[in-house]
Amino acid sequence: MHNENKKPTQLLELVTAITRGNIKVIDLTMTLDRKVPTIVLPPELGQSWPFRMEEISKYNEKGPATYWNNFSCGEHTGTHFDAPIHWISGKDLPNNSTDTIEPEKFIAHACVVDCCREAEKNPDYLLTIDDVCSWEKTYGKIPPRSWLLMRTDWSMKKTPEEYLNLDDEGAHTPGPHEELIPWLIDERDVIGFGCEDVGTDAGQASNFKTPMPCHHLMHGRGRFGLPALTNLDKLPAQGTVIITPPLKIRQGSGSPVRVLALIEE
């Protein structure tokens, strides 16, 4: 157990560096309010609740000294964590839900691939193995157990309509190519995939040969998802540590999460 004589030097150095601003903390989280875009599924399927908040009291007759609220939303609302149990491919894995995932997996390194120019030209842009290999030529190989974060600046869209970008064919939002996902798992051993749009798969991914490959393959192999991130433009390509603990919901498939990134200045 704890050795009382041993000073926790590395942890003390970490908090000192944060206090001095040598390590900066970047918030990668959307603000939860009524305007936060909620995923829209075909009408025959079940639907996720949007974020709603109702005042309990605000220093008034319902509570003279207190301000607090009730809120409700689906597990997959705003910036959120996707656990392996979210997909049928991950339903029988051990430690596959928000309450059973090992806590050390909520702190990990992140690589950020900048696709914002491509996504601006083509909302259905798909990140390929070739793209990631050319990223690696500049920034180095993806270290094992890293997140691969796809920067598109999609989180800067002004309205929920632009953000969801729906038409008769469904959503048009960028995401990973179906061949990239097994490669990231088998060749780079990533811990998960994160992005700036409403889900980790591209808007048209239900039409792929393997439908919804980021969900199906990542969760089937015990990896995670982190959609609806913001501020990815503030991160370096390599060397970020991100902290991503979901709420400890029993058998939870995910939850809104406050994602913090630590970067060295």
Ligand code: MN
């Ligand atoms: Mn989700």
